[in-house]
Amino acid sequence: MGRIEWAMWANEQALAAGLILLAGGIVGVAGQFRGWEFASYAIAAGVFVCLLEYPRSKRAKGTSVERTGQYCFTVCVKAFGPVTRNYYVRAFLHAALCVPGGFMLATVLGCVCLGIASLIYLAAAVRGEHWEPILPRKDTRKPVAESIKSPPQNPPPRPPPEIRRKQAKDVEGAAYDNPMSVTDDE
Amino acid sequence: MANWIINNGFPAVMVLVWMTINTFLFVWYYLQYDRDDDFYYTRHLLGSALAWARAPAAVLNFNCMLILLPVCRNLLSLIRGSFVCCSRTMRKQLDKNLSFHKLVAYMIALMTAVHTVAHLLNLEWLNNSKLGVYGKLSTALSNLEDEGNETFLNPLQHIEADPQQKPIKFAFTSIAGLTGVVITLSLILIITSSMEVIRRSYFEVFWYIHHLFIVFFVGLVFHGYGRIVRSQFNTDDHNATFCKDRPDDWGKIPECPIPQFKGGEPMTWKWVIGPMIIYVCERVLRFIRYMQAVQYRKIVIHPSKVLELQLRKKGFKMEVGQYVFLNCPSISQLEWHPFTMTSAPEEDFFSVHIRSAGDWTDQLIDTMQKLPEGAQGPKMGVDGPFGTASEDVFDYEVSMLVGAGIGVTPFASIMKSIWYKFKECDPKLRTRKIYFYWLCRETNAFEWFADLLQVLEKEMEERNLGDFLTYKLFLTGWDQGHTDQVIVHFDEDTDVVTGLKQKTHYGRPNWDKEFDQVRKENPASVVGTFLCGPAALAKVLQKKCAKYSDVDPRKTKFYFNKENF
Numbered sequence: 041m042g043r044i045e046w047a048m049w050a051n052e053q054a055l056a057a058g059l060i061l062l063a064g065g066i067v068g069v070a071g072q073f074r075g076w077e078f079a080s081y082a083i084a085a086g087v088f089v090c091l092l093e094y095p096r097s098k099r100a101k102g103t104s105v106e107r108t109g110q111y112c113f114t115v116c117v118k119a120f121g122p123v124t125r126n127y128y129v130r131a132f133l134h135a136a137l138c139v140p141g142g143f144m145l146a147t148v149l150g151c152v153c154l155g156i157a158s159l160i161y162l163a164a165a166v167r168g169e170h171w172e173p174i175l176p177r178k179d180t181r182k183p184v185a186e187s188i189k190s191p192p193q194n195p196p197p198r199p200p201p202e203i204r205r206k207q208a209k210d211v212e213g214a215a216y217d218n219p220m221s222v223t224d225d226e
Numbered sequence: 227m228a229n230w231i232i233n234n235g236f237p238a239v240m241v242l243v244w245m246t247i248n249t250f251l252f253v254w255y256y257l258q259y260d261r262d263d264d265f266y267y268t269r270h271l272l273g274s275a276l277a278w279a280r281a282p283a284a285v286l287n288f289n290c291m292l293i294l295l296p297v298c299r300n301l302l303s304l305i306r307g308s309f310v311c312c313s314r315t316m317r318k319q320l321d322k323n324l325s326f327h328k329l330v331a332y333m334i335a336l337m338t339a340v341h342t343v344a345h346l347l348n349l350e351w352l353n354n355s356k357l358g359v360y361g362k363l364s365t366a367l368s369n370l371e372d373e374g375n376e377t378f379l380n381p382l383q384h385i386e387a388d389p390q391q392k393p394i395k396f397a398f399t400s401i402a403g404l405t406g407v408v409i410t411l412s413l414i415l416i417i418t419s420s421m422e423v424i425r426r427s428y429f430e431v432f433w434y435i436h437h438l439f440i441v442f443f444v445g446l447v448f449h450g451y452g453r454i455v456r457s458q459f460n461t462d463d464h465n466a467t468f469c470k471d472r473p474d475d476w477g478k479i480p481e482c483p484i485p486q487f488k489g490g491e492p493m494t495w496k497w498v499i500g501p502m503i504i505y506v507c508e509r510v511l512r513f514i515r516y517m518q519a520v521q522y523r524k525i526v527i528h529p530s531k532v533l534e535l536q537l538r539k540k541g542f543k544m545e546v547g548q549y550v551f552l553n554c555p556s557i558s559q560l561e562w563h564p565f566t567m568t569s570a571p572e573e574d575f576f577s578v579h580i581r582s583a584g585d586w587t588d589q590l591i592d593t594m595q596k597l598p599e600g601a602q603g604p605k606m607g608v609d610g611p612f613g614t615a616s617e618d619v620f621d622y623e624v625s626m627l628v629g630a631g632i633g634v635t636p637f638a639s640i641m642k643s644i645w646y647k648f649k650e651c652d653p654k655l656r657t658r659k660i661y662f663y664w665l666c667r668e669t670n671a672f673e674w675f676a677d678l679l680q681v682l683e684k685e686m687e688e689r690n691l692g693d694f695l696t697y698k699l700f701l702t703g704w705d706q707g708h709t710d711q712v713i714v715h716f717d718e719d720t721d722v723v724t725g726l727k728q729k730t731h732y733g734r735p736n737w738d739k740e741f742d743q744v745r746k747e748n749p750a751s752v753v754g755t756f757l758c759g760p761a762a763l764a765k766v767l768q769k770k771c772a773k774y775s776d777v778d779p780r781k782t783k784f785y786f787n788k789e790n791f
Binding site: 048052056068074102143148156 | 339342343346347349350353354389390391393394397407410411414415417418419421423424427428430431
């Protein structure tokens with residue numbers, strides 16, 4: 041498994057964990073379960089994790105596939121700079137976020153999933169990966185060469201006048217017809 | 227439309243039948259748990275959440291049974307081979323096995339979600355009943371314990387924990403709870419590692435994590451062993467409608483003896499034991515095939531790091547367009563990777579061309595490069611051949627073959643086979659003329675194919691059959707560098723890119739022009755068009771076939787074959 045970027049899988053797992061945490065939280069609150077306060081926390085934490093994990097990172101090698109409509113999320117996540125860029129921070133953040141979910145059955149699955157995602161992020165961080173935003177490519181056109189802009193200053197080279205006059209007697213022998221008269225005493 | 231029915235009709239019917247069975251199971255078990263008298267008291271504690279948990283459980287049993295079957299490729303090959311009637315149509319549909327596997331997986335995920343939510347509600351309400359939060363009847367029912375002449379209904383018995391933690395403690399200490407958490411977690415990990423992004427880029431992660439299905443099935447079989455879904459079995463003696471208002475009198479009046487409960491027997495093993503055995507047989511068969519000796523006839527490293535392996539295996543019979551799975555234990559014990567075969571069935575060996583496309587292929591190419599001349603390669607396991615044979619190609623007088631990018635690979639096999647059949651005047655071959663269109667962004671990694679075309683070109687010229695094959699190469703990713711080269715080598719006989727007599731075209735083909743040319747050169751013929759490439763191109767070709775076909779038997783007719791090689 042040499043070339044794997046663990047962060048790609050950690051991202052999928054964390055996004056799934058966020059959704060599961062959110063779902064568990066909704067069930068806990070809607071059913072007015074004992075400990076529903078933890079469930080309402082889980083809703084907030086789930087939404088936060090989903091927003092954080094939705095934008096995929098740019099891959100170090102290979103083409104990155106964006107999620108639909110992730111550009112605005114990318115911009116938001118990018119705005120936090122090194123905090124969101126670093127995977128150690130994410131690993132510890134997810135580990136901390138998942139703990140309160142363990143106090144209630146409805147949210148315990150989300151807690152475990154987020155914990156696993158945190159471990160995978162730790163592995164990614166240890167391997168030196170980091171989050172890169174996927175930004176739209178700016179097409180840089182090659183700058184037009186200087187020589188095109190200015191028209192030629194000199195007329196095209198022509199044979200010396202003596203040879204030209206000789207050819208004027210022998211019209212059929214002349215190689216070409218000039219569209220305009222060419223003499224060097226204009 | 228007709229093309230759609232022929233190609234997709236059978237899978238559509240299969241999916242419809244599958245959905246019907248799912249719906250039937252769901253509704254049947256929902257009604258059973260929602261209406262049966264045996265569950266009257268259980269329903270009193272749990273409400274409709276009982277039925278909402280049991281109905282998806284039935285659907286889950288059915289789908290967990292199905293999910294192992296589409297991945298038993300050897301079994302499918304066996305079935306495919308034994309179809310006598312409608313063989314070709316049936317054989318094509320059995321190739322859609324992976325799509326079906328994914329569909330069943332989605333259903334399992336959905337039903338797991340419903341089942342889990344329903345059980346969350348169940349546990350909460352059971353907990354509340356035990357604590358006496360609900361009315362008298364609930365408390366009385368929950369107080370029944372498994373001692374003396376009583377049997378329990380509420381499974382949350384004697385849990386030492388504070389009220390909020392009781393459901394969690396129960397979940398992690400009961401068989402059903404623990405197995406439930408473990409298998410749901412396995413399922414989630416399997417699903418996140420099977421997402422397209424992970425699967426395409428890091429196949430190893432996908433493959434290894436997917437083996438958690440073993441944990442999933444073991445847990446699934448033991449999930450019901452706690453027998454915690456209880457039903458009343460003495461309904462003849464104890465009528466709930468009458469006795470429900472008199473919980474204090476239970477056991478004291480003759481009409482209402484104490485209600486007795488027993489747990490539902492574990493059913494899942496009955497559903498999944500068959501497919502589990504079949505799957506074990508499949509893995510054993512793959513192992514046996516892997517142990518069979520495979521000799522290397524030739525190992526060639528082509529430019530652009532393409533490895534060609536010519537192999538021989540006893541008893542191996544292939545047809546055009548099929549693929550094999552290769553396993554190289556010195557690289558990875560568990561991984562099997564598919565490769566389309568590029569040799570023709572007429573040859574006494576089979577070959578594959580392997581491009582560098584990931585960890586496994588890179589290591590394989592590396593190992594082969596380090597081998598001394600003439601040495602045998604590392605031990606290789608071969609499973610197969612699989613896939614539908616593309617025999618239709620031989621049925622048309624004129625064939626238009628379109629290969630895009632890597633899609634050119636099955637055509638290597640097809641064209642070689644056509645050439646062998648032509649040389650031996652095989653009566654099965656009706657093809658008199660082939661037009662081959664090769665589209666790719668760059669010729670890297672396909673120079674071996676250009677070599678094949680060169681060989682065919684030469685042989686055809688020798689027999690004065692230059693007209694048999696007309697091929698056109700379209701380079702869709704050209705740049706300034708290409709143009710410069712072409713300008714310099716304009717006058718030469720052979721093409722600068724491929725070395726072939728036919729010049730390379732740049733950009734995408736103008737299909738109108740191509741179809742027109744084919745039509746002009748082949749009046750009153752039936753032309754079969756075959757594509758191995760992207761779906762967008764399939765749509766274009768289908769339209770052109772319809773546009774240039776004529777009902778008049780004196781004019782040309784085009785048939786588009788949407789084969790999935």
